[in-house]
Amino acid sequence: MITQAEIKQIRSLREKKFRDEYGLFVVEGEKLVQEALSSGLRVVKLLRREEIGEAAMARISQLSTPSPVLAVVQRPEAAPAAPENGLCLALDGVRDPGNLGTIVRIADWFGVETVFASEDCVDLYNPKVIQSSMGSLFRVRYVPCDLVALCRRFRAAGRPVYGTFLDGRDLYREELCPDGLVVMGNEAAGIRPEVAAEVDARLLIPAFGRSGAESLNVAAATAVTLSEFRRR
Amino acid sequence: MITQAEIKQIRSLREKKFRDEYGLFVVEGEKLVQEALSSGLRVVKLLRREEIGEAAMARISQLSTPSPVLAVVQRPEAAPAAPENGLCLALDGVRDPGNLGTIVRIADWFGVETVFASEDCVDLYNPKVIQSSMGSLFRVRYVPCDLVALCRRFRAAGRPVYGTFLDGRDLYREELCPDGLVVMGNEAAGIRPEVAAEVDARLLIPAFGRSGAESLNVAAATAVTLSEFRRR
Numbered sequence: 001m002i003t004q005a006e007i008k009q010i011r012s013l014r015e016k017k018f019r020d021e022y023g024l025f026v027v028e029g030e031k032l033v034q035e036a037l038s039s040g041l042r043v044v045k046l047l048r049r050e051e052i053g054e055a056a057m058a059r060i061s062q063l064s065t066p067s068p069v070l071a072v073v074q075r076p077e078a079a080p081a082a083p084e085n086g087l088c089l090a091l092d093g094v095r096d097p098g099n100l101g102t103i104v105r106i107a108d109w110f111g112v113e114t115v116f117a118s119e120d121c122v123d124l125y126n127p128k129v130i131q132s133s134m135g136s137l138f139r140v141r142y143v144p145c146d147l148v149a150l151c152r153r154f155r156a157a158g159r160p161v162y163g164t165f166l167d168g169r170d171l172y173r174e175e176l177c178p179d180g181l182v183v184m185g186n187e188a189a190g191i192r193p194e195v196a197a198e199v200d201a202r203l204l205i206p207a208f209g210r211s212g213a214e215s216l217n218v219a220a221a222t223a224v225t226l227s228e229f230r231r232r
Numbered sequence: 233m234i235t236q237a238e239i240k241q242i243r244s245l246r247e248k249k250f251r252d253e254y255g256l257f258v259v260e261g262e263k264l265v266q267e268a269l270s271s272g273l274r275v276v277k278l279l280r281r282e283e284i285g286e287a288a289m290a291r292i293s294q295l296s297t298p299s300p301v302l303a304v305v306q307r308p309e310a311a312p313a314a315p316e317n318g319l320c321l322a323l324d325g326v327r328d329p330g331n332l333g334t335i336v337r338i339a340d341w342f343g344v345e346t347v348f349a350s351e352d353c354v355d356l357y358n359p360k361v362i363q364s365s366m367g368s369l370f371r372v373r374y375v376p377c378d379l380v381a382l383c384r385r386f387r388a389a390g391r392p393v394y395g396t397f398l399d400g401r402d403l404y405r406e407e408l409c410p411d412g413l414v415v416m417g418n419e420a421a422g423i424r425p426e427v428a429a430e431v432d433a434r435l436l437i438p439a440f441g442r443s444g445a446e447s448l449n450v451a452a453a454t455a456v457t458l459s460e461f462r463r464r
Contacts, residue, residue: 111440208343220455231404
């Protein structure tokens, strides 16, 4: 059974304002719910269609085709801001939920444990981010923070800060330090000037031949860049 | 001015059925419309908000925020099916419009002139494909075809057929022929068995460390794979 008040509260979690207020978010689908259950996060409600009925599930679901199972999950406490060891990623104003989820999945694949994000990135707990991350949001540490201060901390620790720019230097020919920070920029505007000023090495993924494309999608560029750091 | 009949016809182009019937598709936004105009395709209607009014533009637009300009474009004649020289890409059942558009943009960036696609891929002229391709659909030749027959033609011409698989061999250590065909599979199911049977070299993008991710998004995997073919 599910009460009208519960339905109303779960529906409110479509909005960032209420996710922030309650410290909760929603995951749907057998696989994602399973990952939530084994993630160590607290699952505060677990709702199955066969128990609450199809109509109630349709009301609380955030998907166009409601899944048979939905969990309401408590957000993790704020992660510590100190840079971790190993390669890290920082996102400067990534606004598209599909891009953010895909980037978190890419970071997970390439063994990047911490993703830093400027405060104006799309919310990690946006339903589309959760779906496109395919469960990787439960494995990657996501830290909203001030990127200028972050870059300075990395540089003070002797760890290079990389960024991708359309006027950067050929990624394939640069020495890439596996302990650095890679900054990726906004879909349209790229890395903002005050963050760019903190970048030690400006990288470019070279276009091939007489390509007319002006840029790569930020998730695709992240994948190519991390692959280049990780290839042996 | 725009008539009710014209509004109705343009609105109908949201559906593949009518795009096929009329041989037309819609592009929106200054940049995309400019690319359409310089693409060599025939632009049959060019509609500006300042001329037709905000209300009419809102009715014909396929975007949540209507752009100030919209063009109705005639689709190109069917491209010849013969394999081109140089690296080619083939998509086996890519269903997500954002993925297809992003892949076409990636192909453009990496100088892949021809993208073959199985008949069950999402329609190239789907509005979301057009938006996410960022104009690259005007520069890349897109050829729906039978992929089994295609792979056989490549192999008969001595050109290797590559595919990405979760049990493939380390992409970073394989010899990659710049004249080959790269097959990428469906978002969930990968490359279907009858196409996989025609693949000469099964490639894997290795995950790094103790990654828990099960796979990469197909557009991200395409970017990494094409980067690896093109890097020097």
